[in-house]
Structure formats: C-alpha cells, structure tokens
Amino acid sequence: MTEPAATDRGTISGPAADSSAGLAGGPSGAHRVRLRDPVPHGAGLFIAVAGSLVLVIMDGSYLGLTVTTGVAYAVVTVGMVLQLGYSRQLAFSQSVFMGVGAYGTGVLETKYGFSSLESLLAVIALAAVAALLVGAVVTRAPGLALALATLILPLFIYQLATFSSWLGSFSGIDGVAPFWTGSDYTATLVQTGIISVVLLGIAAGIVLRVMRSGIGFQLMAMAEDERLAESIGVSLRQRRLEVFVLGSVLAAVGGAVLASAQGIVTPDVLSETSEITLLLMVFVAGRKSVAGVIIGAIVIEYLATSTSFISTNLGIIEGIALLVILLVEPDGVAGAISRLLGRRTDQWAGSLRSWTAARLGTRGQGA
Amino acid sequence: MSEFLNLLAAGLTSGAIYGIFGACLAVWFRVCNVLNLAVGDFAMFGAIGTAWLVQTAGLPFIVGIIVVLVGVGLTAWLFDWVVLHTAFDRGAGAHGIVSVFFYTFGLSLILEGVARAMFGTNVYGAPSIWSGPALHVLDFHVQRAGVLVIGLAIVSGLILWAYLRFTVSGRAASACGESVLGSRIVGIDSAKFRRRIFIMTAVLAALFGVVESPITGYTYMSGPTLSLIGVVAAGFAAFRKPGRAVAAGLVIGVAEAMLGGYVSTSYNDVLLYAILFAIIIFRPEVLGLGPEPA
Numbered sequence: 301m302t303e304p305a306a307t308d309r310g311t312i313s314g315p316a317a318d319s320s321a322g323l324a325g326g327p328s329g330a331h332r333v334r335l336r337d338p339v340p341h342g343a344g345l346f347i348a349v350a351g352s353l354v355l356v357i358m359d360g361s362y363l364g365l366t367v368t369t370g371v372a373y374a375v376v377t378v379g380m381v382l383q384l385g386y387s388r389q390l391a392f393s394q395s396v397f398m399g400v401g402a403y404g405t406g407v408l409e410t411k412y413g414f415s416s417l418e419s420l421l422a423v424i425a426l427a428a429v430a431a432l433l434v435g436a437v438v439t440r441a442p443g444l445a446l447a448l449a450t451l452i453l454p455l456f457i458y459q460l461a462t463f464s465s466w467l468g469s470f471s472g473i474d475g476v477a478p479f480w481t482g483s484d485y486t487a488t489l490v491q492t493g494i495i496s497v498v499l500l501g502i503a504a505g506i507v508l509r510v511m512r513s514g515i516g517f518q519l520m521a522m523a524e525d526e527r528l529a530e531s532i533g534v535s536l537r538q539r540r541l542e543v544f545v546l547g548s549v550l551a552a553v554g555g556a557v558l559a560s561a562q563g564i565v566t567p568d569v570l571s572e573t574s575e576i577t578l579l580l581m582v583f584v585a586g587r588k589s590v591a592g593v594i595i596g597a598i599v600i601e602y603l604a605t606s607t608s609f610i611s612t613n614l615g616i617i618e619g620i621a622l623l624v625i626l627l628v629e630p631d632g633v634a635g636a637i638s639r640l641l642g643r644r645t646d647q648w649a650g651s652l653r654s655w656t657a658a659r660l661g662t663r664g665q666g667a
Numbered sequence: 668m669s670e671f672l673n674l675l676a677a678g679l680t681s682g683a684i685y686g687i688f689g690a691c692l693a694v695w696f697r698v699c700n701v702l703n704l705a706v707g708d709f710a711m712f713g714a715i716g717t718a719w720l721v722q723t724a725g726l727p728f729i730v731g732i733i734v735v736l737v738g739v740g741l742t743a744w745l746f747d748w749v750v751l752h753t754a755f756d757r758g759a760g761a762h763g764i765v766s767v768f769f770y771t772f773g774l775s776l777i778l779e780g781v782a783r784a785m786f787g788t789n790v791y792g793a794p795s796i797w798s799g800p801a802l803h804v805l806d807f808h809v810q811r812a813g814v815l816v817i818g819l820a821i822v823s824g825l826i827l828w829a830y831l832r833f834t835v836s837g838r839a840a841s842a843c844g845e846s847v848l849g850s851r852i853v854g855i856d857s858a859k860f861r862r863r864i865f866i867m868t869a870v871l872a873a874l875f876g877v878v879e880s881p882i883t884g885y886t887y888m889s890g891p892t893l894s895l896i897g898v899v900a901a902g903f904a905a906f907r908k909p910g911r912a913v914a915a916g917l918v919i920g921v922a923e924a925m926l927g928g929y930v931s932t933s934y935n936d937v938l939l940y941a942i943l944f945a946i947i948i949f950r951p952e953v954l955g956l957g958p959e960p961a
Contacts, residue, residue, distance in 0.1 A: 448947055456937045
C-alpha cells in the first residue's frame, strides 16, 4: 500500500470540518486550513496559563503538590488518549516509559550532574529511541499479542529496577532536583508546578494537533477498521509505530515531571499498580477526551492521596465507577457531559465517514 | 542430580499456579472472547475467606471451604447478571477490544477493595488440606500442598480439554466464542454457557487459592499478579486452549526455577519474562494469536 501524499495529511482542520474543502482547495488551500486551526495552540496555552494560576493560588500547599503530581500523570494520559482512545492501540507499556522518564531523570541528575533541562531533553531523546526500538518490534505483533507483549514488559522491567543497585533497588533514587528551584520550598513547589503545566500544555497541544489533522483521521480509520484504512492508503505499520513512539515519549515526560515534583523515584512507578491507575484515569474520565483525562488524572490523584473515606475505599469506588461508565457511557465522564450539553457524540464517526468518502472519491455517498 | 530434581519440583509447583489460572482464563475466553482479569481475585477470596472463617470465625475447615466457594459462585453469578448480561445480551455499553479487558478489570478492583475492607492488609493462608512433612522420593523433595497444586492443575487442565474437545456441550461452548449470532441461530444459548463457565472457573480459582495458600500466603493485593501470570500462560495457549495453558504454565514455572537455580537467583524472573517477551515479538506464530475480536 502506498503512503498518502504528505500534502494530503493535513487537509482537515478538525473532526467537524468539511473534509471536501481541503481536498478541493488543493495542497496550498489545505495548508492554510491547517495553519488556521486555533484549537491545539489555544488549548495548550489555556492549560499552561490556567494551570499556572491555579498553582500560584494554591501557594505551595499540599494540594498544590497533589495537583502537580496529577499533572505528571495527566501528561501520560494525554498520550494514552491518542494510543488507547483514538487509535485503540492496545499497548500497556505506559508505566514502563513513565519509569524510563523518572529513572532517566534521577540517574542523569544524581549520578552524572545533569541540570533539570538537560536531563529532560536527554530523557525525551532516550525515550524516543527506546520507543522506536521497542515499538518497531511490538507493533508488528498481531492483535492480542501486542497487548500480551506490553503486559509482560512492566513485569520484567519492574523486577529489573528492584534488583538493580545502580537504580537504588527497592528504595529507588533520592535527591532528584526540581525543575525550577525557588527561594524557599513553597516557591520551588509553585515554580516546578508551573513548568509541569507548561509541559502538559505542550503535550495536549501536540496530541490535539495530531487528532485534528489528516493523520488523526487515518488513526481513527485504523481504529474502526484496519482493512478499510489500508484500502484508502493508510500505512498501518508506520502509523502504529508513530502513535506508539509519541505515546511513549509523553509517558517519559510525565515520568520526568513526577520525579521532579516528588524529588524521589521508586520502582512503584513501574509497577502494574501504576499502569492500572493510568488506565482508570483514562477510562473513567473519557478515553477520547484530552480535557477529560487531564481533569480525571488530577481528580483521581487527589482522591488517592486524600485521607478520607474515599481514599480508603478507592478500589471499590473506582471499580464501580468503571463498570457504570462502561455500561452507561463508554466515552467516560467527558462523553456523558458532552451528551448532557447536547453535543453530538457521534461527530467523530460522521467526520470519519465524510473523510473516508472523500479519500475514495465518492464524496457524499458515505456521509 | 538432587539439585535438579528439587528445582524441578519447585518449578512444577509454581508452574501449576501459572497453568491453572491460564486454563481458567483460556476456557472462558474461548466461550465469550473476554479475559477474566478477576480470576486471581477469586483465588485470593478463596484463600483469605477460608482462612478467616476457620481461624477467626471458628468454622470447621470443610464448612469454611464450602461457604467460600458458594460465596464466590454467587458473586460470579451476580456479576454476570448485572454487568455481563447487560453488556453482551442487551447490547448496552462498551464493546470490541474494551470489553475484552475492562469489565472484569472493574470486578477485580471491586473484589480487591472489598477484601481490604473485610480482611485488612494481613497475610493469610488457609489450613493445609493434606498436612504433614514434605514427601521424599529418592532425591525429590516436594511439599504435600505442592503435590495437590500440581495434581489439581493437571486434572483441571485435562478435564477442561476433554470437555471442550469431546463433549457436545463443550463444542457448543466453543461455537459461542466463534460466533454469537451463528451459535444462536443453531439454538445455542451463548449467555448460558458464558455464565456457567464464568461461575465454574471462579469457583475453581477459589478452590485453587484454598489449596495453594499454605505455600505462598495471600493478601488482598495478590489477585492482579495471579491474573497477570494467568494471562501470560493463557497467551501461550492462544487464549483458547486450557490444556495447553496448563502445559505452558508448567514449562514457564520450570524455566523460572532452572534460571533461578543455575543462572541467577535475583534475575531469574527478569530473564524469564525477557525470553517470553522475545518469543511473543519474534515468534508470534507460537502463540497462535490472530487479530483481536472486533
């Protein structure tokens, strides 16, 4: 199968856009449409500004630390929207790459004297290379084999971390520097939180940008029917790999944020419990909604660390919430809110149909 | 030779644990294309529930086992009636790849939470069904509970294999997994098979928890790890062949013990999982897995 021309990939500005406009307008017209899409930039900017304001208001309180930790998870779950929600790529390796980010930051800072910025950039590069190598083989695995392979990955990486004295064994690595050191503890917490929400804003902007581009529609087509996607020229293997790499890199960035916020990295970040928490954050909040998973990650992190009745019985509450959501509203709380607000929840499917029809040259028949 | 035999005994015991959970997962997946990620939690409830009823509530051992097995069976029936019936028979809720994992994942979270609320965070072990010193045959030493675990795993695997292969009911159950619509057209009640086998595997897992818990002990958090190991064993049986899942579990257990004995006691699990990972990636045809259900 041939890969679609690069100029065709960005012809649609968003799920609700008229796909025919881009195609009719040709590459240059399509490029203009793509550049005009303000949503990814606007959303990223809004997250960074609003998040920073919230953290400033919290003024280094315990709640502020909880929010920053939640932001770390949110960076990961934003990538999972693309992987699990949008592309339905059944990979359970996010906790592993979160660990790559967290341990990478810890090792580079405490053993090799890297600064926070240097370690963040190095971790992004390391995670990209690792994800490319791992993804090149795991994304070849058919169907459930991919899920199985990525389920095994956390098992032996966790064991490796707990037995490795270089990685601090069970106690992990202590003394990870915050992203931005302030004059005192409170200032450090606020400033590190601000850097974290800026990173979250960038992550959300990138994911929204992909989702609202032609590539996003290709991913959606793959999720609906791989044979259909292949028949309209989508390179399945390349797209699978790209999604895997992007999701994994964002998970590593989330891990770096977590290490920086907490100042310590332990093997818990690699455990199956960590992966379960991430999955809950995505499915309960809404696996197709970037805003939903950001809020979900922060709320669930808050509930998990609070000392109330909820935190004690969190497992029961999460389990019941997950089942209710799967039965009543599979698109999660975000989907339910969209429905309550009267938005069409099938707009993606409608957009996919019109985009596919346009690609097949049968415009108007499939919508 | 003595070391090899003892490693073999230890490997067969842990392999039987992997195998039985793999078999429970495989037989139910074959019927309804859903992975039972709560199977380890049913075992945990069997072990902890029996231990609690006997040691704290003072019930006789056999009564404790019966009460727990009935309770697990009722829980499984209730979950099927409330959740699975709504999702699969009434067509409500999430389907496709989400349903493969996440309905039973939700049940696992609930069971874990309930166990924590009821029994706390202590380690529990049910009394041994066959108590006494370890058995010795030449240089081969094995605990009595280990013999029961291996025996139960092999017998369960054989029975499940024979049921699916040689009985009309077993073939009807398999047909449900191939095509729900097709099986209904020819008069097979797919919901009935899904429910019966879910309850049966839940009770079997709970019984296995009772038998095995004197060896390892259980906490409220033991379930997910057991389920995950079961998924790995079932994966090497294409998620559909319970007899092969038991065999895969035994091979994995023996490999783990041998790696621990002859290569590294610290990194044996790391090496084992790395080998399994490599097999999945480079020889996926060994698993016999095709694309996931739509």
